[in-house]
Amino acid sequence: MHRHIIHLHISAFSIAVARVCEPRLRDRPVAVAPPQSERALVMSASSEARKEGVFKGMPIGNAIKLCPDLTVLPPNPGQTEKACKALSSMVARYTPVWEPSRPGHIYLDLTGTERLWGRAKDTGFHLRREIKGHLHLPGTVGVAGNKMVSSIASRIMPAQGVLDVDHGREAPFMAPLKVNMVPGIGRFRKKILLEELNIIRVRELVLLDMGRLKLIFGRQACLIHQRALGIDPTPVYPIPQKPMVSEEITLSQDENDDEKLMGALYRLVEKCSHRLRSRVLFPRKAGILIRYSDQKETRRQLKLPRLSFWDFDLYGPLEELFFKACERRVRVRFIKVWFRDFSYPNGQLSLFHDPSPDAEKKSHVVHALDRIRERYGEEAIKYGRAA
DSSP states (O other): OOOOEEEEEETTTHHHHHHHHHHHHHHSSEEOOOSSSOBBOOOOOOOOHHTTOTTTTHHHHHHHHTTTOOOOEEHHHHHHHHHHHHHHHHHTTTSEEEEEEETTTEEOOOOTTTHHOOOOOHHHHHHHHHHHHHHOOOOOEEESSHHHHHHHHHHHSSSOOOOEETTTTTHHHHHHHBBBTTTTHHHHHHHHHEEEETOBHHHHHHHHHHHHHHHGGGGGGGHHHHHHOOOOOOOOOOOOOOEHHHHHEEEEEEEOOHHHHHHHHHHHHHHHHHHHHHOEEEEEEEEEEEETTTSOEEOOOOOEESSSOOOHHHHHHHHHHHHHHHHHHEEEEEEEEEEEEOOOTTTTSOOOOOOHHHHHHHHHHHHHHHHHHHHOOGGGGGGGGGG
């Protein structure tokens, strides 16, 4: 059975998302770079900026000299992550076998879905229109029998459209392309091909015998030769779904007050522990993500000292982890807490690891709070520290 692989390509994804939120940025040269330093490197550049000579990895000071009209945006991982989730939920409706390679770039394996969706090319048109209509994100789509060719097709497709490479036409499709389009040919090897062998196009690379290819590419010679012919057996790898319970909060204003931050942290732990109890899950590991006002992030995780789903057992390790992670003197904007690697109850696992009367009293209080919230809502009652 022939494979049908789609590659969705949204160029400069973080900038495309920013333009949805701020239409004034459309058709302007835009770059993303960390703020407050001329030596910071460009993380992403719009097509308008690239036409002016700005490229990813260039010092932002040089970029501004090349393009005085350049609008520089700080990284906004929260905004990008939210857009990625929306894009993923839309893509997942077409096939369970999909793989994000990076933000705004997704492979879909549509093999065997013809009766449901029709031809892969038609599905590509429908997907692109749906993303443009609902998320207002522009994109190109490549359709082919493998991941590599579909990816290249989506990159060379002008403007917003769909390029379909028919089965058996992979080698002719690759032949007129420049050699740097073949994955695995970096700047150094490209220089050798151009300067020493005068090889510019893929069709010329294919004509080289294996001996010469091995001199240039070593052990990768056979792989490069296959890729130049448009051969790529790599499967689409779906994201492994690990069970996780998480909660997050974007603070109403950037905060550096420990008491307020601990209140927010406790609310997150409290919500997570309620969900853990409702599903009778005992996490072995926990983690925390802190995002600062300058959009920089810190992640930490730990192995929990005991199996428990009680607030009073889970909060202490997370509070300690928070202070280890939050070392910068910058206000905090966003906090996320998660629990994973669950142990399920069995006959040998007691719900009360601490048999003391105090622990039993606390558990009764927590159960009472759960019942109140189930009846009157999450905000009906809170601990003082979480108010």
